[in-house]
Amino acid sequence: MTTVVKTKDLKPEPAAYSEAALRNNGAVIEYCRTSMAALSGSTAGVLGLTSLYGFAFYIVSVVVLYIMFMVKTGPNWRKYHISRQALLTNSFFASLCTYVLFWTFIYGMVHVRKRSMCMACVCSARTEQQHTMQ
C-alpha cells in the first residue's frame, strides 16, 4: 500500500502581513494605474489610433507600467507585493474605462474638431495645390 501525500497539505505556513502597509501600497498602485490609464488614453488620442490598435496600445502601456513597478522594487518585490501577477491584472477593466474616456476625448479634440483657419492660409494652400496640379 502506498501512502499518497496530498500536495494540499504541503502548503507553506501563512505569513502575517501588516494591514496598514498593504492598504498604503494598494493606494499607491491604484494612483499609478489611474494616471497611467488617463495619460496613455490621451497619447492614444493624440496618435489617432482607432479600433483594435487603441486596445493594443492600452495593453502595451499596462505592461510598461508593470515593468516600471518591477524596476522600482527590484529583486525583493516580495517585501512590497503579495503577488506579482495581481500587479498586472488588478483593476484591468476599471482602468480600461478611464483609458477609453480619455482616448475618445483627446481623439475628438485633436483629429475630429474643425478649427477655424485663417483665410490667408487656406488661400495660399489652395493656390499651391493648384500650381502642383497644373
Next chain:
Amino acid sequence: MASSLNKMIIIVGFISLFHSAYSAAQHRSYLRITAQEFTGLPLDIVVQAVTSLFAVMWGVLNVAGNLREIPAGAELNATKWDTQRNLPSFYIFNHRGKALSSQYIPASSKAELENLE
C-alpha cells in the same frame, strides 16, 4: 531632491505631450487644407508623444509615494527597546507623593466648599 526632479520630469513630459498633441492637430489641419488623405502621423510626433508618455508615467510612479514593507514585523523591527517600553497612556503627572512635601497646601475639602455657599 529626487522628488523635485521627478516633478520636473512630470511637468516637462506634460508640456511635451501637449506640444505633440498640438503638432498632430496642426498636421491634421494641413492635410485638410491641402485635401490629402490621412494615412498616419509623422514619425517625430509619434516618437515625441510616446516618449513623453513614458517619462510622465515614470515621474508619476515616483511621486505617488513610497511603498511600505508588508510583512507584519517589518516596522516593529525598526523600533528600539527604549521606545518599545514607552507607553504614553501610562504616564503619571499627579500622585499622592506630593503630600509628603513641607510646602504642600492641602486642597479645601468638600465639606468646606459646601459651607461657602
